[in-house]
Amino acid sequence: MPPRPPAPPARFDDPRWAAAVALIVLLAAGVAQAQAVAAGQPGVVETILKWTPLIGTGFALNVAISAIAMAAGTLLGLGLGLCQISLLPPVRAGSWLLTQFFRNAPWLVLLFWCIFVLPFRVTVFGATVDIPNWLRATIGLTLPVMANVSEIVRGAVRSLPGGQWEAAESLGFNRGQTLRMVILPQCLKRMTPPWMNLYAIVVMSTPLASIVGVEEAMALTRGALNAERRGDLLIPMYGALLLAFFAYCWPIARATRWLEHRARVRA
Amino acid sequence: MELIAEFFRGLRASTGLNFTIFYDPFDAARFWRAFVTTCELALYSVALSLAIGVAGAFAQGARFAPLRWLVNGYVAFFRNTPPLVQMYFFFFALGAITPTVPDDIGMEVPLVSNFAWALVALSLFAGAFNVEIFRSGIEAVPRATVEATEALGYTRLGAYRHVVLPLAFRVCLPALNNNLVNLVKTTTLAYAIGVPEMLYVANQIWSDALNVTEMMNVLLLLYIGLVSLLVWLMHRWERALRMPGYGA
Numbered sequence: 004m005p006p007r008p009p010a011p012p013a014r015f016d017d018p019r020w021a022a023a024v025a026l027i028v029l030l031a032a033g034v035a036q037a038q039a040v041a042a043g044q045p046g047v048v049e050t051i052l053k054w055t056p057l058i059g060t061g062f063a064l065n066v067a068i069s070a071i072a073m074a075a076g077t078l079l080g081l082g083l084g085l086c087q088i089s090l091l092p093p094v095r096a097g098s099w100l101l102t103q104f105f106r107n108a109p110w111l112v113l114l115f116w117c118i119f120v121l122p123f124r125v126t127v128f129g130a131t132v133d134i135p136n137w138l139r140a141t142i143g144l145t146l147p148v149m150a151n152v153s154e155i156v157r158g159a160v161r162s163l164p165g166g167q168w169e170a171a172e173s174l175g176f177n178r179g180q181t182l183r184m185v186i187l188p189q190c191l192k193r194m195t196p197p198w199m200n201l202y203a204i205v206v207m208s209t210p211l212a213s214i215v216g217v218e219e220a221m222a223l224t225r226g227a228l229n230a231e232r233r234g235d236l237l238i239p240m241y242g243a244l245l246l247a248f249f250a251y252c253w254p255i256a257r258a259t260r261w262l263e264h265r266a267r268v269r270a
Numbered sequence: 271m272e273l274i275a276e277f278f279r280g281l282r283a284s285t286g287l288n289f290t291i292f293y294d295p296f297d298a299a300r301f302w303r304a305f306v307t308t309c310e311l312a313l314y315s316v317a318l319s320l321a322i323g324v325a326g327a328f329a330q331g332a333r334f335a336p337l338r339w340l341v342n343g344y345v346a347f348f349r350n351t352p353p354l355v356q357m358y359f360f361f362f363a364l365g366a367i368t369p370t371v372p373d374d375i376g377m378e379v380p381l382v383s384n385f386a387w388a389l390v391a392l393s394l395f396a397g398a399f400n401v402e403i404f405r406s407g408i409e410a411v412p413r414a415t416v417e418a419t420e421a422l423g424y425t426r427l428g429a430y431r432h433v434v435l436p437l438a439f440r441v442c443l444p445a446l447n448n449n450l451v452n453l454v455k456t457t458t459l460a461y462a463i464g465v466p467e468m469l470y471v472a473n474q475i476w477s478d479a480l481n482v483t484e485m486m487n488v489l490l491l492l493y494i495g496l497v498s499l500l501v502w503l504m505h506r507w508e509r510a511l512r513m514p515g516y517g518a
Contacts, residue, residue: 023343085378108490109455110468116490119482207352214354214462221355228362237363245351245359252350 028242047239054227054240060221062247065209068137068219072144073202079145080152085182087157098153105150110143111211117143119217137219140212148205155197159190192266199259203252220244288481291488297475304471305492311388311467312454312496318393319453323400328430331403341401341408348398354459357391361463388460396453403449407442421432440511447504451497458493468492 029181045206086098121139125132127242213222224244228236275293282288290297332446348356354433365387370378382390411434419429472489476482 084384107494109458109493111458112489112493116486119486210352210354233368237366239361245355248351248355249347251380
């Protein structure tokens with residue numbers, strides 16, 4: 004028996020998949036369109052286009068929530084991650100506990116926790132400020148982001164060879180300088196792929212905010228479906244929403260793949 | 271039991287902390303039933319997603335190209351769309367076109383219950399990640415090992431079952447561990463389609479008894495307990511499967 008040629012490496016991020024997925028959705032929309040026109044109702048595509056501007060603003064809120072949660076979570080997580088590699092045992096233990104707690108709690112439960120437990124109105128210097136729902140949801144998403152970034156930082160620092168620390172020490176760097184000038188710059192490259200991965204996960208978690216009453220894309224889609232009251236719209240509308248998220252997250256996944264691949268070749 | 275109930279009644283009287291689930295038989299019954307539902311949902315979806323991962327990773331190496339495309343398309347799509355939207359899509363969109371059957375009292379009930387839809391959605395979502403995880407494990411199996419199985423006359427399935435998968439499994443256990451933890455946490459999404467799991471019932475209880483903070487903390491502790499149990503089991507398993515000479 005001749006040796007079997009090795010199977011080509013499977014690649015989930017081949018651009019053809021996006022094309023295939025888009026094609027299937029278009030076909031499904033076309034079929035639904037034909038049926039709707041036959042039944043004398045406005046077509047499915049027209050209806051989706053009619054709602055697109057509204058749901059688009061909701062999607063912008065999804066993106067905003069994810070960006071704010073990611074930015075704040077990264078800053079907090081960076082600090083927490085550095086505390087995890089502190090030389091002081093109590094600091095290390097405390098930050099480890101905090102990280103594990105927020106990493107292992109379900110995101111939805113944390114979201115509920117922030118919605119119910121955080122005040123909906125605060126008084127700062129005599130001025131009363133309402134905290135909108137979406138901001139509290141953003142805080143709810145920031146906490147797990149913080150814990151995950153903390154683990155990414157710790158993992159990246161630990162993945163560097165110990166020789167780096169020793170070399171810096173022999174050159175007379177103190178611990179702060181070593182971290183700032185030697186360790187963290189090298190970690191940055193290692194942290195980028197998992198960090199981008201985390202961002203994709205955060206974007207995909209933003210629809211959770213609809214459960215706690217934030218008017219983002221998911222909630223608006225449900226609202227649109229309730230307003231239309233048409234069974235044949237269910238699959239196309241939810242399908243379009245899935246596709247919108249896919250269109251946003253998939254390039255991130257591809258870029259992450261590319262960065263990982265590049266790092267592997269260099270190593 | 272009566273002692274515990276007495277303690278929590280006393281706690282309510284003295285501090286105002288109202289843990290109804292420990293002294294109110296009705297709340298206790300529905301909460302522990304929800305706990306069991308969450309465990310069932312987690313257990314079944316872990317098993318199903320593992321099966322999807324194993325089968326999908328095998329199909330990714332198939333020589334029949336359309337099968338590979340199908341698996342790749344599935345993985346790309348489910349990895350890059352929000353699990354909540356997937357669940358709504360399954361329950362509301364696909365659930366609307368699945369047939370209904372009459373139940374004992376003649377009411378039309380859907381053939382696929384919301385628990386089953388949650389199970390399907392969660393398994394497909396986690397399964398897509400598992401396919402990728404198993405694939406990375408399979409890629410880590412040395413080429414020479416696969417060639418050796420060919421020389422010994424293994425079929426592709428035989429080699430996968432007896433040689434490649436056992437090796438790949440050990441390589442990808444840490445990543446798998448991570449994904450399964452995520453899956454257990456994601457079971458809370460079943461709340462959105464009305465599966466009476468812990469979050470859903472906790473919500474009912476705090477709507478009735480107005481003990482949001484107490485129930486919230488009970489929930490967090492229980493989920494962290496469940497996840498810790500899973501992590502502990504997986505670590506034990508990892509140690510039991512460890513091969514000398516492989517890994518650090």
